[in-house]
Amino acid sequence: MDRYILINVSNILAFLFLLADNVYSYMEPKNERNPYLQAHLTYISPAVFTFYMWIPIQILLGGFVIYQFYPQAEEHVTTINWNFVGIVALNCLWLNLWQRDMISLSWIAILIMVFQLSYIYYILEFTYQPYEHTDEPLDVILDIAFVHLPFSLYHSWSIVLLAITTFTIFMPEKKAENPSLIELILVIFVLISFELIAIMYIEANNDFAGFAGYLVIAFTFIGISYEQEEIVIHLTAILLSIISAAYFIVSLVKKCLMPKKQSVETQNETTDLTLT
Numbered sequence: 001m002d003r004y005i006l007i008n009v010s011n012i013l014a015f016l017f018l019l020a021d022n023v024y025s026y027m028e029p030k031n032e033r034n035p036y037l038q039a040h041l042t043y044i045s046p047a048v049f050t051f052y053m054w055i056p057i058q059i060l061l062g063g064f065v066i067y068q069f070y071p072q073a074e075e076h077v078t079t080i081n082w083n084f085v086g087i088v089a090l091n092c093l094w095l096n097l098w099q100r101d102m103i104s105l106s107w108i109a110i111l112i113m114v115f116q117l118s119y120i121y122y123i124l125e126f127t128y129q130p131y132e133h134t135d136e137p138l139d140v141i142l143d144i145a146f147v148h149l150p151f152s153l154y155h156s157w158s159i160v161l162l163a164i165t166t167f168t169i170f171m172p173e174k175k176a177e178n179p180s181l182i183e184l185i186l187v188i189f190v191l192i193s194f195e196l197i198a199i200m201y202i203e204a205n206n207d208f209a210g211f212a213g214y215l216v217i218a219f220t221f222i223g224i225s226y227e228q229e230e231i232v233i234h235l236t237a238i239l240l241s242i243i244s245a246a247y248f249i250v251s252l253v254k255k256c257l258m259p260k261k262q263s264v265e266t267q268n269e270t271t272d273l274t275l276t
Contacts, residue, residue: 004074004077004078007077007078007081007082008065008068008069008077010082010085011064011065011068011077011084011085012065014084014085014088014089015061015062015064015065015088017088017092018058018061018088018091018092019058019062021091021092021095021096022054022058022095025095025099033098033099033100033101034098034099035051035095035098035099035161035164035165036048036051036054039098039099040103040168040173041173041174042164042167042168042171042172042173042174043167043171043174043179043183043184043187043228043230043233044163044164044167044187044190044191044224044228044233045164045167045174045224045227045228046160046164046220046223046224046226046227047223047224047226047227049223049226050219050220050222050223050224053153053157053216053219053220054157056153057150057153057154057157060145060146060149060150060153061150061154063145063146063150064146064147064150064151066146067142067146067147070142072139072142072143073143073146073147076124076143076147079123079124080120080123080124083116083119083120084120086116087113087116087117087120087154090109090110090112090113090116091109091110091113091158093106093109094106094109094110094113094161094165097109098165103165103168103169104169106165107162107165107166107168107169110158110161110162110165111162113158114155114158114159114162117151117154117155117158118155120151120155121151121152121155124147124148124151125148125152125204125209125210126204144208144209148209149209149212151209152201152209152210152212152213153212153213153215153216155213156197156198156201156212156213156214156216156217157216159194159197160194160216160217160220163190163194167186167190171183171186178230179230179233184230184232184233187233187236188232188233188236191221191224191233191236191237191240192240194217194220194221194240195217195221195240195243195244197217198213198214198217198218198244199214199247201213201214201217202214202247202248202251202255208255211248211251211252211255214244214247214248214251215248217244218241218244218245218248221237221238221240221241221244222237222241224237225237225238225241
């Protein structure tokens with residue numbers, strides 16, 4: 001069998017396995033150790049609805065495994081290579097180890113997964129040339145929707161899962177009393193780090209895919225503010241949610257206006273050259 005076709009088929013099987021694993025974890029009613037159902041609560045744990053972020057990720061990854069059969073996707077699939085299969089394997093390993101209370105091993109799995117996803121994210125977002133106005137619009141839309149968007153979402157979400165898992169290992173479980181000063185400082189530090197990472201998603205991208213990663217962080221802030229009652233953590237998460245929303249809107253407007261500005265500059269340069 002051709003290697004490219006083998007990768008395509010493996011990606012489909014990996015996607016179906018990830019989908020089945022996530023659905024089973026949500027639907028299994030007696031699974032009290034499920035991280036999606038707030039097993040091992042800490043002071044950074046978001047509300048249950050935050051984990052519904054898996055729904056758009058799964059939908060877009062489903063689009064990716066279909067889009068990979070289109071000719072224009074071949075370069076991306078070749079670049080991603082077997083990494084998608086490896087990421088899914090690590091994702092499922094993280095989930096199943098957590099549900100067996102093997103949190104330390106699950107932390108190792110999610111850490112390796114973040115590194116592997118970061119590699120793919122870097123390749124997709126920083127090594128490819130920016131889209132040009134001469135590119136076919138439909139190809140650009142499909143490329144962003146089914147390659148850049150899903151991996152931007154997935155990468156951002158994996159960072160959130162890594163933070164949750166890290167707190168679960170190294171910090172005590174959430175109790176009725178307020179957190180210690182060290183716990184409070186660490187939570188605030190992680191929340192601010194989330195915001196800085198979110199800004200990186202927008203500023204470092206040439207297309208709109210970075211906004212997807214940003215939204216994951218913003219949605220996580222909302223989930224944390226909803227879940228955490230400790231006043232400093234609660235207010236910090238709310239404040240960062242507001243900042244995220246404002247920054248998102250301003251950046252989106254600037255990104256939408258940028259192509260028009262570049263087009264005008266290009267036309268002016270062409271006119272100047274013609275006159276000379």
